[in-house]
Amino acid sequence: MMEKMIFGRYIPGDSFVHRLDPRSKLMFVFAFIVIVFLANNVMTYGLLLAFTAAVIFMSRIRLYFLINGLKPVILLMIFTFLLHILFTREGNIIVDLGFLKIYEEGLKQGIFISVRFLVLVFVTSILTLTTSPISITDGIETLLNPLKKIKLPVHELALMMSISLRFIPTLMDETDKIMKAQMARGSDLSAGPLKDRLKAIVPLLVPLFVSAFKRAEDLATAMEVRGYRGGEGRTRYRQLKWDSGDTLALLSLVVMAVVLVYFRN
Incomplete structure (x- = not known):
């Protein structure tokens, strides 16, 4: 299983996501981590899954490869789901086996937290899979440049x-x-x-x-x-270049955030 881990690996390619500026991808991931917490019902989590599927499709990274490389993380997600099933005791009882009672709220929260965890892992993995280490370094350094004023x-x-x-x-x-x-x-x-x-x-x-x-x-x-x-x-041999695709990627995230807020309970 170890040799199949994809954390930190880079897969060269020419997809739309590969061509994005590393700064826009970093900003996209950080903003996505925030807007994920806007989801709180079936509709909004469904939209998150659809949005994540679109990102994976545009990266041209095979879903099977992602799932296969993230098996340890998926096992952790399943464990989290089971914890909610076993220990959340709110709402109506939907399964009563005497020694085991599954509550409606426990099932719902288990599914929601698992989906949230899944989309976060997929999107952050796409960042490293489509961005070379040197590009990530340049992107982080450029974004943190204002902190140089305080001698960081x-x-x-x-x-x-x-x-x-x-x-x-x-x-x-x-x-x-x-x-x-x-x-x-x-x-x-x-x-x-x-x-x-x-x-x-x-x-x-x-x-x-x-x-x-x-x-x-x-x-x-x-x-x-x-x-x-x-x-x-x-100095840098490769200069970072912000393109219209980068602006479009961030705008899609803004639209997604607005839609999630609109469909919240």
Whole structure:
């Protein structure tokens, strides 16, 4: 499962979403995270799902690929849904099995929270899948430029965020390799009591941390020998260009927010 994780991965392409300026995509995602909370009924959550489906379609990223790469997150979403089913006790009882009672409000809230979680994960994943790490760095740095006036190291912050995002799939791949190596030596992380499973994780974490620190050291050395000295005086080979498509993408989000407010209870 680890090698199929898509967090932090970039898939080159020429779709409408790929061609958008990274600044507009970042603004789109942050604004989308806010407007998701405007939904509060079946109609508004249905509109959110339709809007997210349109974004996925325009990115030309296969839905199967998204779902397959987000299996751990989807499992977490299912767990959240079950928690609402079991512990929310409001409204009418729709299922009564004696030991298990499912309330109308619990079912509704479980579905709503799961849909909210799903659309947030899909849209944020589309950002990383359609935007290269260097473009994300440039976009974040440009958006945070006004903070330079208060002496905030904007370039360094943007670079750290981009590197962290980029190293997620690398660490996932490394974890998968170590797990397979441990299994080849007779270690089993999926069997036995919980105590034994926790003990089996220790031989996995130690080489993973060693590998992560080694990669960080190699990256720091590579940046240093190439003359990296921070963002002061640096120029960009690729200049960011705001296009009409970027304006259209943000306007579609504004329209979506207005529609959600209109159809709220």
